[in-house]
Amino acid sequence: MLKAGIIGLGVGERHIAGYQQSGRAEVVALCDIDPAKAQMAREKYPGMTFYGQADELLRHPGLDVVSIASFDQDHYDQLRLAYDLNLHVFVEKPLCQFDWQLRELEKLRAAKPGLKMSSNLILRRAPRFIDLKTRIARGELGTLYHAEADYVYGRLHKITAGWRAESPFYSVIQGGGVHVIDLLMWLTGETPVDAVAIGNRISSAGTAFRHPDMVAALLRFPSGMTAKVSANFGSVYPHFHKLQLYGTGATFENGPETGLLWTSRDPDMKPLALTGAYPGAAKGDMIPAFIAAILDGAAMDVSAEDVFTGMRACLAVDKALAEGRFVRLDEI
Ligand SMILES: NC(=O)c1ccc[n+]([C@@H]2O[C@H](COP(=O)([O-])OP(=O)(O)OC[C@H]3O[C@@H](n4cnc5c(N)ncnc54)[C@H](O)[C@@H]3O)[C@@H](O)[C@H]2O)c1
Numbered sequence: 001m002l003k004a005g006i007i008g009l010g011v012g013e014r015h016i017a018g019y020q021q022s023g024r025a026e027v028v029a030l031c032d033i034d035p036a037k038a039q040m041a042r043e044k045y046p047g048m049t050f051y052g053q054a055d056e057l058l059r060h061p062g063l064d065v066v067s068i069a070s071f072d073q074d075h076y077d078q079l080r081l082a083y084d085l086n087l088h089v090f091v092e093k094p095l096c097q098f099d100w101q102l103r104e105l106e107k108l109r110a111a112k113p114g115l116k117m118s119s120n121l122i123l124r125r126a127p128r129f130i131d132l133k134t135r136i137a138r139g140e141l142g143t144l145y146h147a148e149a150d151y152v153y154g155r156l157h158k159i160t161a162g163w164r165a166e167s168p169f170y171s172v173i174q175g176g177g178v179h180v181i182d183l184l185m186w187l188t189g190e191t192p193v194d195a196v197a198i199g200n201r202i203s204s205a206g207t208a209f210r211h212p213d214m215v216a217a218l219l220r221f222p223s224g225m226t227a228k229v230s231a232n233f234g235s236v237y238p239h240f241h242k243l244q245l246y247g248t249g250a251t252f253e254n255g256p257e258t259g260l261l262w263t264s265r266d267p268d269m270k271p272l273a274l275t276g277a278y279p280g281a282a283k284g285d286m287i288p289a290f291i292a293a294i295l296d297g298a299a300m301d302v303s304a305e306d307v308f309t310g311m312r313a314c315l316a317v318d319k320a321l322a323e324g325r326f327v328r329l330d331e332i
Helices: 010-022 035-045 054-058 072-084 099-111 128-137 172-188 287-296 304-323
Strands: 002-005 025-031 049-051 066-067 089-092 117-119 144-152 194-200 214-220 226-232 239-249 249-256 259-260 272-274
Touching: 002 010, 002 099, 002 272, 002 287, 010 025, 010 287, 025 226, 035 049, 035 054, 049 054, 049 072, 066 287, 072 089, 072 099, 072 287, 089 194, 089 287, 099 272, 099 304, 128 172, 128 239, 128 272, 144 172, 144 194, 172 214, 172 226, 172 239, 194 304
Parallel strands: 002 025, 002 066, 025 049, 066 089, 089 117, 144 226
Antiparallel strands: 144 239, 194 214, 214 226, 239 249, 249 259, 259 272
C-alpha cells in the first residue's frame, strides 16, 4: 500500500475516494490552513494525521504520494518541495502560474524521471468525450479543421469573493480554460503552435476581482486546424463545457442533454445523439490509474508531458492577452 497525503480540503477532500478506490493506496495524512477544515478533518477522518502546514504534511514519515489541491498560487512551492522529497504528485490544475515556474518545474522533472506526476484534467473521463475520441480515431469526423471550446463557469460568486478574488494573480484560462484546451489536445492529438487573445472584466466590474473574467483566444495547430477557446467566468448560464468540433466528414456539438453528431448538410437530416454521460466523472476518478502508473508503470489518464504542454498553452494565451500579439508556445 502506498501512503498518500492531501493538501487542501476543498476539491482535495474528494481525492480521498480516489485513493480508496485504488485499493493500493491509503490516505494517511491531510493538511489545510483553515482551522475550520482542521476541526472537520479531525472529526471525520480520525485515522489520518492532520497538519496545518503543507511542508509538514510533505515530510510525513514514509509518504509516497501527495495530492496538491491548495490555492493556485501555492502549487509551485509545494511541487518543488514534493520533488525534493521524492514524492509522486497528483496536482490540481493549474500546475503553476508563471512561465519561469514552468521552466523550473521542467528541470526538476527531468532530474527525477522516476517520479510520476499527473493532474486532474477530468474531462478526459467524461464518457461522452471518450465516445467522441473513439469516433475521431475511426475517421467518422473526417479531417478536423476547426474547434470552438468554451469553459462556461456559471459561478461568478467564486471569483468575486474568496481566494480567487484575493490572490495577487488569477488567470481564468489557467483556472478553467485549461480544461477545454487539454480536451482539444487530447481529442485531436495536436498541440497548438501559437495563440492570440482578447479579454474583459465586464461581469465582475466593481467587485474585488482584479483580473479579466472573460478571455477568448484563437489557437493555430500544426495541421492547419484552427480553434476558438474561451474562459467565460461571468456567464449567466450554468457550469458547462461547450464544444463544437468541425471535421470534413461530421460535426460534433456538446449539448446539456446529449452530444450531437451532424453527418449531413441536409437540414432535414437529424443528427446522431451521443448519449454518453457528461460530465459523468467524479473528481477522484483518475487517481486509481495514477496509483497503477506508480506501482506497475501503467498508462495514466494525463501524462506529465501533457500536463506541462497544457500549462504551456495556457501561459501562451495569458502572454498573448497581456501583450496583444500572437505568442508561440515555444516562446514560453
Ligand atoms: N480539477 C478540477 O476540476 C478542479 C475543480 C475545483 C478546483 N480545482 C483546483 O483545486 C484547487 C483548490 O480549489 P478549490 O475549489 O478546492 O478551493 P476551496 O477554496 O474550495 O478549497 C481549497 C482548500 O485548500 C486550503 N488551502 C489553500 N491553500 C493551502 C495551503 N497552502 N496549504 C494547506 N491548505 C491550503 C484552503 O484552506 C481550502 O480549505 C485550485 O487550484 C483549483 O484550481 C480543480
